Amino acid sequence: QVQLVESGGGLVQAGDSLRLSCAVSERTSNNTTVAWFRQALGKGREFVANLFRSTGNPYYADSVKGRFTISKDNAKNVLYLQMNNLKLEDSAVYYCAASTTLIYSTMYDPSRYAYWGQGTQVTVSS
Numbered sequence: 001q002v003q004l005v006e007s008g009g010g011l012v013q014a015g016d017s018l019r020l021s022c023a024v025s026e027r028t029s030n031n032t033t034v035a036w037f038r039q040a041l042g043k044g045r046e047f048v049a050n051l052f053r054s055t056g057n058p059y060y061a062d063s064v065k066g067r068f069t070i071s072k073d074n075a076k077n078v079l080y081l082q083m084n085n086l087k088l089e090d091s092a093v094y095y096c097a098a099s100t101t102l103i104y105s106t107m108y109d110p111s112r113y114a115y116w117g118q119g120t121q122v123t124v125s126s
Contacts, residue, residue, distance in 0.1 A: 022096030
């Protein structure tokens with residue numbers, strides 16, 4: 001059972017930066033994909049970025065490409081999401097997620113992730 005705990009959310013202004021952290025309860029295996037999703041008020045859960053299985057290759061939603069960076073500190077078992085040049089539309093609850101059974105073709109589908117954190121609020125103001 002993988003447990004995930006996010007932190008680092010807050011209220012920032014447009015153009016600012018913020019870094020989210022996700023503590024992972026156990027060392028992940030080569031089959032584990034870790035990811036960030038977000039959910040804005042009244043909308044569905046949206047893929048943001050992930051590190052796919054043992055490849056460690058990052059994948060990003062088009063809306064955040066070039067502004068957000070996902071990374072993982074394997075020694076500390078912490079997943080990060082560095083968010084730069086934040087926009088109003090980035091406001092959402094951000095969730096850390098993990099899957100040990102994910103395949104490439106379904107990596108953007110939140111229903112394929114079995115483990116979720118409680119979420120952390122990011123609010124971007126003008």
